[in-house]
Amino acid sequence: MxxxxxxxxxxxxxxxxxxxxxxxxxxxxxxxxxxxxxxxxxxxxxxxxxxxxxxPEFILFFECSEEEMERRLLNRNQGRDDDNIDTIKKRFRVFVESSLPVVANYNLKGKVRKINAANPIAMVFDDVKIAFSQFAV
Incomplete structure (x- = not known):
């Protein structure tokens, strides 16, 4: 299912x-x-x-354009059934309609840590480490 x-x-x-x-x-x-x-x-x-x-103490929100996400998904070559243009477009639509309101809810509470996911991998990782270090207990 x-x-x-x-x-x-x-x-x-x-x-x-x-x-x-x-x-x-x-x-x-x-x-x-x-x-x-x-x-x-x-x-x-x-x-x-x-x-x-x-x-949650905080959420990570990886910001990236739909065009870049589409390119990455189509090129990740993992043989997944859902890595096709039709499913990807559906997933984008569901994300905008369903997931962005969750991000907005937590953003109002000051719990969103935004990461620019269009950056190179090493920069994204550094930004994630910074986001976690701010809340280390």
Whole structure:
């Protein structure tokens, strides 16, 4: 089910994703987590915060033009079913409609750390390290 939804550029239901995340977090024995690509929409955000009782310390937002992302996805050569122009365009549309409101929500709370992902890899990595160093405990 999850693979089919990803191929269509759709978002996996919150209850499935949050359940998997919560289980992994509890099993890990850790108290700090870096969760890639989540929450993807307001429903995910609300479900995660309600179920886990956790609000993120901050989120990383990798800014990059759609043109550059499209070029990178089409050239990453990983043989993924979702690396085709139709699915990529759907994913961009879903991102703008669903994920940007989550970023806006956290931005209002001062919890967004923006990274210019169009920069060379080494610069992006340095910017990520800086973002994390600001909140190291």
């Amino acid at each position: 999850i693979q089919g939804m990803i191929k269509e550029g759709k978002i996996v239901p919150s209850e499935v994703t949050v359940g998997l995340l919560k289980h992994a977090m509890l099993e890990s024995g850790n108290y700090k987590f870096l969760i890639d690509g989540f929450p993807r929409n307001e429903e995910n955000r609300c479900a995660f915060e309600k179920v886990t009782k956790i609000e």
